[in-house]
Amino acid sequence: MTAGARQDNRLTELLRTNTGTVIEKWVGAAAALLRGRATQAELTIDFRELFQLVLPLAGQDGRDISGPAFGEVRSFLQEYSRSRVRGGFTPSETASSVFSLKHEAFALVENGDDPNLFRQALAFSALLDALGLWTFEAFSRAREEIIREQSEQLLELTTPVVKIWEGVLAVPLVGTLDSARTQVVMEKLLEMLVETGSEHAIIDITGVFAVDTQVAQHLLKTVVAARLMGAECIVSGIRPQIAQTIVALGIEFGDIVTKASLADALRHALRRDGVDVVRREVV
Numbered sequence: 533m534t535a536g537a538r539q540d541n542r543l544t545e546l547l548r549t550n551t552g553t554v555i556e557k558w559v560g561a562a563a564a565l566l567r568g569r570a571t572q573a574e575l576t577i578d579f580r581e582l583f584q585l586v587l588p589l590a591g592q593d594g595r596d597i598s599g600p601a602f603g604e605v606r607s608f609l610q611e612y613s614r615s616r617v618r619g620g621f622t623p624s625e626t627a628s629s630v631f632s633l634k635h636e637a638f639a640l641v642e643n644g645d646d647p648n649l650f651r652q653a654l655a656f657s658a659l660l661d662a663l664g665l666w667t668f669e670a671f672s673r674a675r676e677e678i679i680r681e682q683s684e685q686l687l688e689l690t691t692p693v694v695k696i697w698e699g700v701l702a703v704p705l706v707g708t709l710d711s712a713r714t715q716v717v718m719e720k721l722l723e724m725l726v727e728t729g730s731e732h733a734i735i736d737i738t739g740v741f742a743v744d745t746q747v748a749q750h751l752l753k754t755v756v757a758a759r760l761m762g763a764e765c766i767v768s769g770i771r772p773q774i775a776q777t778i779v780a781l782g783i784e785f786g787d788i789v790t791k792a793s794l795a796d797a798l799r800h801a802l803r804r805d806g807v808d809v810v811r812r813e814v815v
Contacts, residue, residue: 543652544590546640547583554636555579561632566625579629582608586633586663590656597662606670609663613671617678623671630664691717693724700732700801701725701763702794703754706739714750718757725761732801733758736794738769748783755788764804766790768797 547554559575566575585605592601609630616626634657641653691713696702701724703717721733735754740747755765768791770778778785791797799809 542646542649543637543641543656544587547587547590547637550640551583554633554640555583557639558583558633558636561635562629565628565632566621569621570619575629578612582612582630583633586659589659591652592659595658595662597659597666605663606666609667610670610674613667614674614678617671617674623668623675626671627664627668630660630667634660691720693717693720695724695728695730696734696798697802699728699730699805700734700798701728701730702734702736702798704736704739704794707741709737709740709747709750711750714754718754721754721758722761725758725763731763732766732804733763734766734768734794734797734801736768736797737774738771738794740769740774743774743777743783745781745783748778748781748785752785752788764789764801766797766800768792768794 555576559572559579562575562579563570563572582605585608589602589605597606612629613626637656637660638653641649644650691703691705693701693703701721703721705717709717717735724730725733735751737743737751751767755767758765766789767785770790770792789797789800791800802809
């Protein structure tokens with residue numbers, strides 16, 4: 533190894549020699565920033581792994597971290613950011629965990645008089661800046677992905693398809709009906725029609741806040757999809773206010789059966805199957 537190569541690696545050697553002290557102070561600074569929301573033991577595990585990944589990169593140009601040499605550290609920071617999203621941390625707190633290592637690196641060279649060592653410290657600082665910004669972006673991507681996953685899960689939970697009688701399915705809708713939700717309703721309803729062999733499907737809109745032209749179109753699409761599967765569709769939950777709105781908007785439901793309540797819709801479906809519901813007097 534040449535003298536120049538040894539000189540170029542001085543910061544790396546300093547960091548490696550003082551690993552324990554650097555990580556301890558780094559963890560302490562981050563723990564103070566997080567105000568007890570992460571234990572020092574947890575931070576030590578994460579920071580030690582990150583330190584071991586960053587250490588070999590100390591002598592590299594960090595202005596572009598998209599290359600294969602930075603693949604491992606990018607993967608680590610991506611998972612680290614995702615765990616911080618689930619832990620309720622902010623993107624600034626997450627990125628600061630990377631940025632705060634700069635202070636400890638500069639502390640190692642602040643009393644030195646070697647300009648090459650100081651230049652390498654500046655380059656290392658630039659590398660940490662790039663990694664910190666990448667962490668911030670990874671946090672934002674992970675948060676958007678988690679929000680999207682949670683939205684999809686919530687959408688599944690708020691659009692149940694239930695079997696309420698032999699051959700009769702019901703879809704109780706609550707809230708706002710939009711294109712994305714209509715698609716979920718269609719898919720789940722059609723799957724259940726095939727799975728159960730039901731011939732009647734009741735779409736109950738008692739919990740739908742308002743019905744406009746767009747909502748009506750979504751309902752009609754769902755009804756048509758069910759009919760193509762050979763099932764009769766009944767729309768229930770037509771309250772007086774919604775009936776007035778439908779008339780005022782000139783919305784035509786055509787030959788679709790509509791009922792005021794889910795009970796009325798179920799009674800209609802049972803009668804179509806030759807089943808009469810009779811109130812029995814209690815003696």
